[in-house]
Amino acid sequence: MKPRQWGAGPRQPWQSTHALLLLPVVLILVITVVDIRSPESIHLGPALVIAPALTPSFAGPRTTAFVGALALAAQTLIAFLHGGIATSNHVVQLVTLAVLSVMCVVYSAVRERRQAQLAQVRTVAEAAQHVLMWPLPEYIGPLRIASLYLAAEDEAQIGGDLYAATRCDNTVRVLIGDVRGKGLPSIGEAALLLGAFRESAHRHVALADLASGLDQSISRYATELETEEETGERFATVLLVEIPDRESVTRMTSCGHPPPLLLSPGHAVTVPSLHPSPPLGVHGSTEHTLDVFSFEPGDTLLLYTDGVVEARDAHGRFYPLAERVARWTDDSPEALMHHVRRDLLAHAGGRLNDDAALIALHRTPAVRRRHHGHGRMAGADSSRPEAG
Known part of the structure; x- marks a missing residue:
């Protein structure tokens, strides 16, 4: 028998994911604004990698790729406003951010696959347990x-x-x-x-x-x-x-x-x-x-x-x-x-x-x-x- 629920029910998984997605998005926005307003000698762009690195903990590869692309767009905007995209410093930052974002997407895909396998194993185990x-x-x-x-x-x-x-x-x-x-x-x-x-x-x-x-x-x-x-x-x-x-x-x-x-x-x-x-x-x-x-x-x-x-x-x-x-x-x-x-x-x-x-x-x-x-x-x- 299902337990009685009082008041509002628990949040659905997609609602929790959407709420957590605000964290990397807001982080990208804050880092971008602060970097643009800072002197050119201060470079906060490398910190943008934190956003795609956090995303696999609560979302899949598609969402991680979206956050990575958003971080790259923010880094491009910072480079354009601080000396131009073609400068060697900004090129290195863009390439590094792109590589790390791809690695985060791959990690997220592997993690999602393993979670699916674990869920399947648990389903089979629970079925066997209920037989016994x-x-x-x-x-x-x-x-x-x-x-x-x-x-x-x-x-x-x-x-x-x-x-x-x-x-x-x-x-x-x-x-x-x-x-x-x-x-x-x-x-x-x-x-x-x-x-x-x-x-x-x-x-x-x-x-x-x-x-x-x-x-x-x-x-x-x-x-x-x-x-x-x-x-x-x-x-x-x-x-x-x-x-x-x-x-x-x-x-x-x-x-x-x-x-x-x-x-x-x-x-x-x-x-x-x-x-x-x-x-x-x-x-x-x-x-x-x-x-x-x-x-x-x-x-x-x-x-x-x-x-x-x-x-x-x-x-x-x-x-x-x-x-x-x-x-x-x-x-x-x-x-x-x-x-x-x-x-x-x-x-x-x-x-x-x-x-x-x-x-x-x-x-x-x-x-x-x-x-x-x-x-x-x-x-x-x-x-x-x-x-x-």
Whole structure:
């Protein structure tokens, strides 16, 4: 859904370009007037090259050529009024300005071509990302959901963190995980894990059996693809959560993943005591433990990856997630994600060193069954701040 726009909309690109074009034009005009009014011993004409040199930063080769031609015309006028065009000094200035203007036009053409290629690559990448990323529904079963993903790698919307949710026999099953590595190199394992969850979530009655199935998938993938140097390096931490529609409980199986936070009204934050098994792909035959906790209507379960709590500030201090979210336990999932995003980025100085993902699962009093499960792998932020 497109964000609501208030008041006048943003300027169109052509409007911004026309406004910026005034800068080199005014610069040429000022330099010309000042040079004409200055004594003949003062030569400001060489400064005209600044105008065509600035233009490629916001315009294409045609506009750059126009500014270059305008600068040459101004230099010609200055030469005509100051001793004549045929003087050696003015000839050198005209030739130099013409050569530099041509170089600026060539640079602008190369830059425009590379921008077009980059835009094409981004379009293809975004199309592939949307095939892999399934946005979580706003409501699923008795839950209201909001999610947040922050990629560590520039220009990336996906990475090694992942999450998914699905409906299975009057229950909601949620997966959040983190494969080894970050950014684009870890996409293969993340895609495999998501596909295995979507396929296996409906087959296994017990959550521990589902974890075992995912473990086998990761182990098989590692055996087939990892090199000798990567032996034992392909693994993933995973937290599986199961929330029945008619029971005020949540069942969890952790495979080396950080425990979630349980947010209750009145600024109460508790950390469920889990019995985690090793990450998936480390020991294929590991027994997985099922932990059961109370999850009442009005509570919010906050799932996250280690990229959140391991984000450091300028002094090397980790992000205190439990302490910060205690202020927002009464907020909606969307507002909670909005607060965490803003606070986390402020803590980390605007950039994270690792992918970070969060899901807020708010248990509503009424059961909603309109939506079926979806999954999402390391994608753009799907949270929306609440309208005031």
